[in-house]
Amino acid sequence: MTAAPGTGTGSDDTPDTPDASPQGDDATETQVPGASGEAAEVPAELLEIRRSIDNIDAALVHLLAERFNNTQRVGRLKARHGLPPADPAREALQIARLRSLAAGARLDPDFAEKFLQFLVEEVIRHHRAIAREEGGAAPADAPDGDTPGEDPSR
Numbered sequence: 046m047t048a049a050p051g052t053g054t055g056s057d058d059t060p061d062t063p064d065a066s067p068q069g070d071d072a073t074e075t076q077v078p079g080a081s082g083e084a085a086e087v088p089a090e091l092l093e094i095r096r097s098i099d100n101i102d103a104a105l106v107h108l109l110a111e112r113f114n115n116t117q118r119v120g121r122l123k124a125r126h127g128l129p130p131a132d133p134a135r136e137a138l139q140i141a142r143l144r145s146l147a148a149g150a151r152l153d154p155d156f157a158e159k160f161l162q163f164l165v166e167e168v169i170r171h172h173r174a175i176a177r178e179e180g181g182a183a184p185a186d187a188p189d190g191d192t193p194g195e196d197p198s199r
């Protein structure tokens with residue numbers, strides 16, 4: 046059987062992953078341009094961490110795709126029922142929840158909030174487009190007033 050590249054399970058004697066290497070943590074794997082432009086060696090540990098970062102980025106893409114699949118369904122439901130694209134009260138609950146989760150996970154709560162708002166803005170843009178496609182203007186975004194987390198510019 047032929048192993049996939051990068052699995053480290055090939056039958057030859059040459060390990061194809063740094064973590065399969067008999068060398069220690071200080072081992073260097075390859076060469077890249079350094080700050081000065083000359084070739085610099087990359088520690089095997091850096092390559093290993095980057096592989097994990099790449100896996101996480103791939104997972105994020107899949108998670109985001111699933112989130113947008115769901116928010117598109119919400120957008121179509123809202124358009125069908127004449128509901129406004131944005132729901133500031135719901136967003137305020139999400140922000141409070143995510144800030145608390147972030148604090149527990151030692152992630153900056155301000156960053157978590159900004160990231161959610163970035164996503165939500167894009168979702169609302171999609172919802173407005175769906176409402177336009179499915180007949181006429183979307184209803185106003187509010188409930189108006191002093192709803193926490195509401196962005197009056199939207």
Ligand SMILES: C=C(O[C@@H]1C=C(C(=O)O)C=C[C@H]1O)C(=O)O
Pocket residue numbers: 116119130131132133135136139164165168169
């Ligand atoms: C998805 C919705 O629409 C908007 C987008 C939200 C989101 O992306 O989480 C949350 C609230 C709404 O402003 C919803 O109302 O549930």
